[in-house]
Amino acid sequence: MMLSGVENIVRRSAKRVSLYRFHHDHDLQARKILERLESRYGKTDPNKLRLADTYARDVFGDPVYAPWLRVYTAFCGTFKEGWIPDNYYGIVVVPQMQGWYGKISSLKPISRLIFDGDELPDVAYFANGLFFTDKGVVVPERDLTDVVFEHTERVVFKLDGSGQGNGVYFFDRANFDPAVIRSLGNGVIQTFINQHSLFATFAAKPVATLRFTTVVDEAGRISIRACYLRLGRADDTHVLSDREICVPVELETGELCDEGYMSDWAAVDAHPDSGARFAGLKIPCFEKCVATVLRLHRKIPFARCIGWDLAVDANGQVKVMEWNGKHNDVKFSEATQGPCFADLNWERLRAEPEFARLSLG
Template sequence: MMLLGVENIARRSVKRAALYKFHRGHGAQARKVLQLLEKKYGRADPANLKLADTYACDVFGDSVYAPWLRVYTAFSRTFKEGWIPDNYYGSVVVPNMKGWYGKISNLKPVSRLILDGDTFPDVAYFANGLFFTDQCVVVPEHELKSVVFQHSDRVVFKTDGSKQGNGVYIFDKDTFDREAIKSLGNGVIQKFVVQHRLFNAFAAKSVATLRFTTVVDDAGRISVRACFLRLGRAEETHIRSDHEVCVPVNLATGELCGEGYLSDWGATPEHPDSKVRFAGVMVPAFAQCVATVLGLHRQIPFARCVGWDVTVDADSHVQVLEWNGEHNDVKFSEATQGPCFSDLNWERLRAAS
């Protein structure tokens, strides 16, 4: 019994240390963003920042949640009740509303097992030393190349847990190397999606993605709460979070907002490389995109908030590139479109001890 007690104390100590590091990292990131915002747009109203500080303590129970509320406030030039701080989302909402069911999204080869439909562009998987088809049939290594390039001249390999543009590798028939893939670890091989011409006009080399956030409320209803378009830069082969351009999308109409935002949160009315303007642009097949992510979330309602990376191909078909059932980004949506979750009572949740 004494040994068990010591082990429990050790676990709690490790958890507290990890949580301290988590909040410290978020605080540093948020303060840097706040500095960038105030450098670009001037000092935020101290009275509004004080409201953010008070709200963090009174509603969420700790001042560690104030930094992201301050960012939202500085960005919006006002304070809004109902905002969810990104570190509260990660440390409290994610464990309470997703748990192990959300972690499954990191295991890319199981997506098609869980989520029915042909919207994923998966063509093969590598897992634990074996290659598989998208139907989970083992592929002899000497046949892999013919399977992978059966319907596409280029493919993308994504490692398990890949995010923010890291762990993403593009191959064509000449550069494809199964030994290189094996050295990278478990993951999915997807056909390279030829994107819709509207997205091509912004940046032709990388595939634009729509980031949808869907939630399951306490009555089991599933809804879309936020959406923004992620665009790469002119010379990049895939979107990277440190260089991306993000443009909020009107959920009711599918129209891009008049301004997008660079990685330093600076506003721009046009893509910085192609100079194509955002105002008045309608996302192609937007209604089908919405229907797709809602339909998929109905199959995994146990993870109650999911981020979906979706694109529309050259034939106007919806393609789901990946899903994130863990700490999907909410800070950009909260700042630009939020409060997105104010009716869900997430502020009543508390961190597990």
Template sequence: MMLSGAEEFVRRSAKRVSLYRFHLDHCAQAKKILQVLEDRHGKANPANMRLADEYARDVFGDPVYAPWLRVYAAFCDTFKEGWIPDNYYAVVVVPQLKGLYGKIADLKPISQQLFDGDALPDVAYFANGLFFTDKSVAVPDRELKEVVFEHAERVVFKLDGSSQGKGVHFFDKASFDPERVRSLGNGVIQRFIVQHPMFSAFASKPVATLRFTTVVDDSGRISLRACYLRLGRADDTHIMSRRQICVAVKLENGELYDEGYSNWGAITAHPDSGVRFAGVRIPQFEQCVALVLRLHRKIPFARCVGWDVTVDANERVQVMEWNGGHNDVKFSEATQGPCFSDLKWERLRAVH
């Protein structure tokens, strides 16, 4: 249906307002982090800040992209060409290199159909009024509990589109109620993973995850660009973004960096357990890398994917979820970047 001139004006105006608010929010986030860095390490080098401002204007075409570049520069105490601002990634890269294909990651019942195998801990799904097994067979409510708990004592229900630790619910056989799940909305029921002892040493309750970032270049080659470990706090049932501990992982050997970060403040050990990061190597790291690269080959039309992976107590690699939308790149850019400089993403421009 053709829009009238007035309707088109309203639509474009609403989009501009939404985009303005989005950049304003990112600016506020970046300024807050910059303040944390300066409180700990002193005022950022003015020359680096000027370079960030100039790079945003000259390379990305807009000063709204300077705040994240300023954070990266303050974090590294230098300026590096090739960094991608997180808000530029969201409004320019994601729509052009993922589009609607990336959004299917929000529809959790689709994942098993895409990837097959036993890499996912999915046991059942609820979608549009029906429960299904991981083989897409409809299950009556009266049989659901038997299916869900056939090989698990505890399960996790994750809502479609859940992120940052929100929309996550835990059940055992006694507390599980199909009507309760129905009331929550569409999503996936997964086995509760008993994590590898190395992860439990940091925090035993929340399951630690590794965020792998893989990309597809213009020749169709798939490669790993970044990885970091996400740890929860001792009393959390699962990882919450606002409380998580992030530690970059060396891509060449799977070892943790010596320092991790809590709200961008550097720490050398987990704040609750006191376990240090230096010298720790991720179990089954090569297998984790091989798996995410293999899975990305099944969805190459989503050109950059964030994979949340863990290793269980039996050393099996499990993909807890994947993010084909705006997977966060700012932590990886600051700690391991520029991660994407050879891909020429800075040449892309927003589609209005």
């Protein structure tokens, strides 16, 4: 059915408002981080910040993309060509490189259909009023508890679309109630992972995760572009984005960098609770982690940039906790390990023509 002129105007206006808010939120976040960096390490060379501003305007077509380039510059103490601003990634790269194929990553029960294998800790799903096994077989509600706890004593329920540590719930057999799952909404029930002893030395309770970023280039080749370790605080049940400690990982060796970073981008050389230091440690089973994400990305190459959250359990087995084909974060990787995507020509992509320019001033 054809839309009327008024409907078209309303939709375009709503989209412009949404786009403005998107860039405005990124601008505020980047400015806050820049202020923190400069208050801690001193003012950034104005000439280098001007290079970031010029690059945003000349290469990406709008100064609205300058704030994250300024953060990267302040963090590194210099400007590097090839950096991708996080808001440019979200509003330009993601729609064209991932689209609907990436969006399905928010539907937890779909994962087993795509990545069938032992790496997924999924044991059951709740979707559209029904409970299913990890094989897609409907389970009567009265039998669900026995199915879920057949091989584990504790599980995690994650809502569809959950992220940044939100929408995550923990159950054991004693407090598990299918009615509670129904009330929460669609999602996945996963076996609780007993993490590798190396990660437990940092924080025993929250399961540490490895965030890998993989891409598909123009020739169809899949490669890893970034990796960092996400650690929770000692008192947290799981890793929360506003409290996590992120430690870059050397892609060639799997070794942790000497310094990690708090959620406010403050550098630390040890976990703030346990005091366990990062220098000299290597991620266990790192080669197996690399092989896993490369193999799994080959199953859905249509989503051309994916963020993977992996855990390594106490038996050295790799577990894929989540995958993100939508706006997986690139700003931390760009600042600490970037430019990560300089050879992919993403800077040549452009937003939809009618929304190509949106300067925030």
